Amino acid sequence: MGPWLSPEDLDLVRRKVPMLYIDALPARIGERGEVEAVGLLLRATAEGRISRAMVSGRVLYHETIREALERHLEKDLGPMALPQLPSSLVPYSVGEYFPTPGSPFHDPRQHAVSLAYVVPVAGDCQPSNDTLELTWLTPAEAVTPEILGDLGDGHAILLKQALAHLGKVF
Amino acid sequence: MGPWLSPEDLDLVRRKVPMLYIDALPARIGERGEVEAVGLLLRATAEGRISRAMVSGRVLYHETIREALERHLEKDLGPMALPQLPSSLVPYSVGEYFPTPGSPFHDPRQHAVSLAYVVPVAGDCQPSNDTLELTWLTPAEAVTPEILGDLGDGHAILLKQALAHLGKVF
Amino acid sequence: MGPWLSPEDLDLVRRKVPMLYIDALPARIGERGEVEAVGLLLRATAEGRISRAMVSGRVLYHETIREALERHLEKDLGPMALPQLPSSLVPYSVGEYFPTPGSPFHDPRQHAVSLAYVVPVAGDCQPSNDTLELTWLTPAEAVTPEILGDLGDGHAILLKQALAHLGKVF
Amino acid sequence: MGPWLSPEDLDLVRRKVPMLYIDALPARIGERGEVEAVGLLLRATAEGRISRAMVSGRVLYHETIREALERHLEKDLGPMALPQLPSSLVPYSVGEYFPTPGSPFHDPRQHAVSLAYVVPVAGDCQPSNDTLELTWLTPAEAVTPEILGDLGDGHAILLKQALAHLGKVF
Numbered sequence: 261m262g263p264w265l266s267p268e269d270l271d272l273v274r275r276k277v278p279m280l281y282i283d284a285l286p287a288r289i290g291e292r293g294e295v296e297a298v299g300l301l302l303r304a305t306a307e308g309r310i311s312r313a314m315v316s317g318r319v320l321y322h323e324t325i326r327e328a329l330e331r332h333l334e335k336d337l338g339p340m341a342l343p344q345l346p347s348s349l350v351p352y353s354v355g356e357y358f359p360t361p362g363s364p365f366h367d368p369r370q371h372a373v374s375l376a377y378v379v380p381v382a383g384d385c386q387p388s389n390d391t392l393e394l395t396w397l398t399p400a401e402a403v404t405p406e407i408l409g410d411l412g413d414g415h416a417i418l419l420k421q422a423l424a425h426l427g428k429v430f
Numbered sequence: 431m432g433p434w435l436s437p438e439d440l441d442l443v444r445r446k447v448p449m450l451y452i453d454a455l456p457a458r459i460g461e462r463g464e465v466e467a468v469g470l471l472l473r474a475t476a477e478g479r480i481s482r483a484m485v486s487g488r489v490l491y492h493e494t495i496r497e498a499l500e501r502h503l504e505k506d507l508g509p510m511a512l513p514q515l516p517s518s519l520v521p522y523s524v525g526e527y528f529p530t531p532g533s534p535f536h537d538p539r540q541h542a543v544s545l546a547y548v549v550p551v552a553g554d555c556q557p558s559n560d561t562l563e564l565t566w567l568t569p570a571e572a573v574t575p576e577i578l579g580d581l582g583d584g585h586a587i588l589l590k591q592a593l594a595h596l597g598k599v600f
Numbered sequence: 601m602g603p604w605l606s607p608e609d610l611d612l613v614r615r616k617v618p619m620l621y622i623d624a625l626p627a628r629i630g631e632r633g634e635v636e637a638v639g640l641l642l643r644a645t646a647e648g649r650i651s652r653a654m655v656s657g658r659v660l661y662h663e664t665i666r667e668a669l670e671r672h673l674e675k676d677l678g679p680m681a682l683p684q685l686p687s688s689l690v691p692y693s694v695g696e697y698f699p700t701p702g703s704p705f706h707d708p709r710q711h712a713v714s715l716a717y718v719v720p721v722a723g724d725c726q727p728s729n730d731t732l733e734l735t736w737l738t739p740a741e742a743v744t745p746e747i748l749g750d751l752g753d754g755h756a757i758l759l760k761q762a763l764a765h766l767g768k769v770f
Numbered sequence: 771m772g773p774w775l776s777p778e779d780l781d782l783v784r785r786k787v788p789m790l791y792i793d794a795l796p797a798r799i800g801e802r803g804e805v806e807a808v809g810l811l812l813r814a815t816a817e818g819r820i821s822r823a824m825v826s827g828r829v830l831y832h833e834t835i836r837e838a839l840e841r842h843l844e845k846d847l848g849p850m851a852l853p854q855l856p857s858s859l860v861p862y863s864v865g866e867y868f869p870t871p872g873s874p875f876h877d878p879r880q881h882a883v884s885l886a887y888v889v890p891v892a893g894d895c896q897p898s899n900d901t902l903e904l905t906w907l908t909p910a911e912a913v914t915p916e917i918l919g920d921l922g923d924g925h926a927i928l929l930k931q932a933l934a935h936l937g938k939v940f
Contacts, residue, residue: 265446273443276435278489280448280543292836293855319448321541324526326802345803347888348935354519356494371491373450375524378857417769424764425858429757462666463685496632515633517718518765548687587939594934595688599927605786613783616775618829620788620883659788661881664866689864694885696834711831713790
């Protein structure tokens, strides 16, 4: 069996064990190491509402965490983004999502645990089809209520934690 | 469906997605915060060989990381160990185990990703049945070739990383 | 020469090199590791205004970081606080204060670099004379505008970074 | 008074307060984020002995930690090294050096506290005069007894901690 699951198998597995995810916040880092902008994906939902998100996705069977980061970053930012994958696998945060409502980290589909990383991106980002846009925002812009309101609760928290980790607190 | 899988279901799931684990290194911490000893489990294998290990186990469906740590620590150290669970979920290391031979983090059963924590333990440790002993070792004792040789390769690495994180390097 | 400087010498040194500080956020940690409350010192300023602060102070010549943490925590929380000093010296944040106005980390007296730690406190806290009170606040209470407004800008940032590190983001 | 101290003033200050340092380990990071090599400075001592070191130096008055990293990296690696300064100021280790003999972190001149960072370096490194050579070593080469023996005790520890942080343990 290869690393790809049929949708039926995935549905089954999702009700039996926690699913491992990565979350990545693309970042433009200045010459002196200071974060200048962070990238958020902008999508239109089926209902026509605007929705924003960090780069996020599942770690597949037989796939390393770095390979999962690389794959999801390429899928969402295109092949020329030149992401710099983390030299240490220690994440800046660990998110826990549960199918039971009530927690900010709520995922109706599954119990998921996500390792979150800031990923410096030096190249050109060309999001693929289903993503309308990648928006670069300064740290101050990223934490305005309008932007945070377009993020899912879990990603809003992970974004604020990333900025706190990078010394950007408002 | 509850959090417990039948052995057959678990075998099935283990060949489809990465399994989420925790690894915990019990530690006696002195008044000033310095690690005085670390606890390693001592087991006799079916072949009569001695084997050592950190506290380790799977995170179940619907279980938080802290609940998994608590459950595995109680199983291995008994109910009076008084472990101090981490106030931050950021692990000191992330281990990746693959069913393909060749990496130090090799697990023939599965692809597993483990979040590793140092857990200060203040109480009495009374390991349960299948564990012969919990051995407390000073950091210097823990990294002798004899001790490291009794640990699986993955746990030997996680132990050294824990001690490096705690400022104990030899 | 002992570790204590005359006020004149200290004034001199403060204009020549960065001064090393520690900042500590006392925390009540629940059985499962979750932060339940953080402690902030409440002082009345000379002008009768209320002012809040984390435990903070200079690292003396010949003093280890842990000794400095212990000394400042005892000075501000009393001898029965039973602080648990960090087992790793890696801080959750590094604050840089400059005598030049304009940065949130502004200190008119000096250039200071501060290593910030969360310190679990299990015992009774009895602040000494010049401190009016130690107030325990839930994470949600601690980040209200009233509380943050009573903190210096640097400590407001360090508090939010500590809570982000502990998974408490609002 | 500018940021530079006269040698006499520096001698005086060094006996009164801890001195703040940075230590930087230059690293070649592969496409997937894995460390491929680390750079150690090679010097001939006055007695003709070989000595190795990480990039290391004092943080000056009014200088940020990132500016100190940049200055010392440029001094030791030349102007074309293209170091990537850390996006978070949280160090991977904190070293404490005392003038009292006996600890591995011994510095006869002073009490120093050093914040240690891994710094990815993408460009050409041309060490300046007083440094004979910058040697790139794989992680496995760097921890051989010959190399570690050429490092001061403090830097040998900081090197092993850096490699442990990067997942390279032997």
